Amino acid sequence: MAYTVCTARSLFRSKCVIFLLLFIAVNGSPPEDPIKCSSNNNSSCTITNSYGMFPDRSVCKAANVAYPASEQELISIVAAAAMAKTRIKVATRFSHSIPKLVCPAGQEGLLISTKHLNRVLKLDVQAMTVTVESGVTLRQVIEESAKAGLALPYGPYWWGLTVGGMLGTGAHGSSLWGRGSSVHDYAVEIRIVTPGNPEEEFVNVRVLNESHQDFYAAKVSLGVLGVISQVTLKLEPLFKRSIAYVQKSDSDLGDQAAIFGHRHEFADITWYPSQRKAAYRVDDRISSNTSGNGLYNFFPFRPMLSVAMAVVRATEENQESLRDADGKCIGGKLVTSTLNAFAFGLTNDGVVFAGYPVIGYQNRLQSSGTCLDSAEDSMITGCGWDPRINGEFFHQTTFSVALSVVKNFIQDIQKLVQMEPKALCGLELYNGIIMRYVKASNAYLGKQEDSLDFDIMYYRSKDPMAPRLYEDVLEEIEQLAVFKYGGLPHWGKNRNLVFDGVIKKYKNAGEFLKVKQKFDPLGLFSSEWTDQMLGLKDGVMIFKEGCALEGLCICSQDIHCAPSKGYFCRPGKVYKDARVCTRLSSDFCFCESCD
Ligand SMILES: Cc1cc2nc3c(=O)[nH]c(=O)nc-3n(C[C@H](O)[C@H](O)[C@H](O)COP(=O)(O)OP(=O)(O)OC[C@H]3O[C@@H](n4cnc5c(N)ncnc54)[C@H](O)[C@@H]3O)c2cc1C
Structure with a gap:
């Protein structure tokens, strides 16, 4: 099994070193709070996402924000808001979702932040469960579980997501094994605070588990059912994994993609379509007696030097304005070969990567995100997408395609690459297409079939009216995925057009809407955007001059x-x-x- 390594000489030759400077491992400034209020009593507020930019480039407004620190406080806040018929949305510490999920209807709504609902409440070693408040991050779940010798077997690769946010959007990692890679499929109990009628003093606390039908709505709720207060997750005994990346030609990728996930428990694939290559992650559970103390600290999730990020962005803007596709292809090769050479941030012992396999405990390998660890450093460093750095600014198109048709989808992309060989070099500047396995779920708004999720990041201009290099090819892939192959967009990512008619793809959408009607009959937790996604209102696509450039329309x-x-x-x-x-x-x- 051959893979590329950056030796001292090739390191110099290939300018690996320049890119490593980007990923320098120092503490960085933590992301800003996405909520800002103009008065100091938490009123007249705005909210955005962690990128500082929604798909339509608007900033959402809310009259007030509340920061409950316990379920009791949360209950009082929901009761008061329900009594006043105030529109509500739940916000989190970082607000990672790209679409406008977090915006309350109108401009006079209430944001309930889970920033202070951040405690791990109970670790039951016997039952192998952990009960957390909904603002607890994936990182806390991983770390606290490991202290008790337990592990969440699968989950997102970025540990800054909150439990409420992951359930809100159906967040996942990569696996077809066990219950699959979606965090909501490890929820065994959900406590949710919903509006009530006057006889109920305007509030209800509902405790749901697998024996209630409503549980399957709450597992992926888009935030429209009420405020999830606490979640109990099923864990497993802590185990070890063995990881190796193997790079190969992508000539048989269509066939491999359909079977690779069945062969390896934590398999994923990173595809470099313009280089006609794919990096297969051969990743399996192994005996805990095997020696190894590997660590995953994914380079793009480490603190980035702001100055270097600004240079990279300026280079990309320059390439766009000069239509320099060759420059993008060279840059793409440099980024991907550097990431491969340094094992994407895997090390065998927490310090050095000396070769595959990397063996270590699940809690050290499953997820990362050190750019969140931070003392303030006046923005010398930060997360690469932090809007205060003039760094990464991108579209993210993410959808899952059923395994039964994934080969045809991949082959259609390969045909496009054959016609326009340089068209997808720009994706490789963002480490190519990440392909992760997701299993069919019993959540009403969860995956309908075993699927492969494609995560594609690409240049977004600061000017909404400026077209991109090979604009058409990316747009075609987006439409191929969701319309020709019936792909399901990730609820927390994407541009507007992919959500057009999306709800018709969910066979239990009707059941979900019944639960929504039961939990929140006045629609206080609903907004224009959630109504549009749920098919209750038209207008997912916004038609205006230049709208297709931003993915607001087809x-x-x-x-x-x-x-x-x-x-x-x-x-x-x-x-x-x-x-x-x-x-x-x-x-x-x-x-x-x-x-
Ligand atoms: C760097 C990065 C890496 C990522 N990696 C992955 C990945 O590996 N896999 C993946 O699937 N996704 C990934 N995502 C996307 C992510 O899954 C979703 O955007 C996400 O789950 C959001 O989590 P959040 O805690 O920021 O929630 P938010 O984006 O703030 O909220 C998401 C939704 O959930 C609702 N919500 C939040 N908390 C509650 C609550 N307590 N009660 C009711 N509703 C609530 C909100 O109202 C909103 O509708 C990544 C995003 C980023 C920025």
């Missing part, structure tokens, strides 16, 4: 693209039903309307 007219810059609405190259912004003229045309 173009149906040239004006939805950028005709003055040579981009017109045309059918896809492989998927003829797609409508994408295609560059037709080789010279830019800066006039208002081109003949």
Whole structure:
């Protein structure tokens, strides 16, 4: 099994060192609170996400924010809001979701932050469960469980997510084994505070477990059922894993993708389509007697030097403005070969990567996110996407495609690469396409079939009217995935268009809506965006000049693209039903309307 290594000489030659500077391991400034209030009594507030930018670039407003520190306080807050018929949304410490899930309806709503609902309440070693408040992060779950010799077997790779947020959006890691990789499928009890009628003093605390039908709605709730107060998660005895990345040609990726996840418990694949390569993560549970104290500290989740991030961003902006696809291809190879050479941040002992396999305990390998650890350092460093750094600014398109059709989907992308070999180099600047396995779930809004989740990040211009290099190819892949292959978008990521008609893909959507009606008949926890996603309102897509460039719409007219810059609405190259912004003229045309 061959894999690339950066030796001292090749390190110098390949400029690996420049990129390692980006991932320097020092403490960084913690992310800002996404909620800001203009007065010091927590009123006149705004909320955004951790990237500082929603898909439509708006900032949401709320009249007030409340920070309960116990379930009792939470109950009083929900009761008072329900009595006043105030619109409510639950917010978290970091607000990681890209779409506007966290915005209360209107501008006079209430945000209930789970920032101080951050305690691990009970670890039951006998039952192998942990009960936490909903603002507890994945990192806390992992660390506290490990202290008792227990582990959450699967979960997201980024440990800054809260338990409430993971249940809110169906967050997952990668596995087809056991109950699969979605955190909500390890929930065995959920306590949720919902509005009540006057006879109930305007509030209800509902305790749900697998014996209640309503539990399957609460497992993935989009935040519309009420405030999850506490969650009990099922754990396993702590175990060890053995991880090795194997890089191969992507010529048989379609076939491999359908079976690889059945062969290895924690398998995932990182695909570099323009290099025609894929890195397979061969990752299995092994005996705890095997020696090894490996650690995963994923480079892109480490504190980044702000200055270096700004240089990288400026380079990318320059490549875009000069249409320098070759530059992106060179950059993409540099990033991916460096990450591969340094094992993506895996080390054999917490310090050095000396070769595969990396063996270690689950709690040290399952997730990371050291850019959150931080003393303030005046923004010398931070998380790479922190809006205060002029660094990463991207779209993130993430959807799961059923394993039964994944081969065809991959082959369609490969056809596009054959037609436009440089079109996907830009993705490789963001480490390519991360492909993770997700199992079918009994959650009403969970995955409907065993699937492979594709996570794609790519350049977003600061100017919403500016088209991207190979705009059309990315748009075509997005439409291929969700419309031709029926892919399910991740609820917490993505651009508006992929949510068009999404609810029709969930066979138990009707059951979910019944529970929503029962828990919150006045829709206090609903908003325009959640109503649109749930098919209760039109308007997921926003049609206006340039809307397709930002993924707010699928173009149906040239004006939805950028005709003055040579981009017109045309059918896809492989998927003829797609409508994408295609560059037709080789010279830019800066006039208002081109003949
Ligand atoms: C760097 C990074 C890495 C990521 N990695 C992964 C990954 O590996 N796998 C993956 O699947 N996703 C990943 N995500 C996306 C992520 O899954 C979702 O965006 C996410 O689950 C959000 O968690 P959060 O705690 O920030 O919640 P938020 O985004 O703040 O909230 C999400 C939704 O849940 C609701 N909610 C939150 N708490 C409660 C509560 N107590 N009661 C009721 N509703 C509540 C909110 O109202 C909102 O609707 C990543 C995101 C980032 C930024």
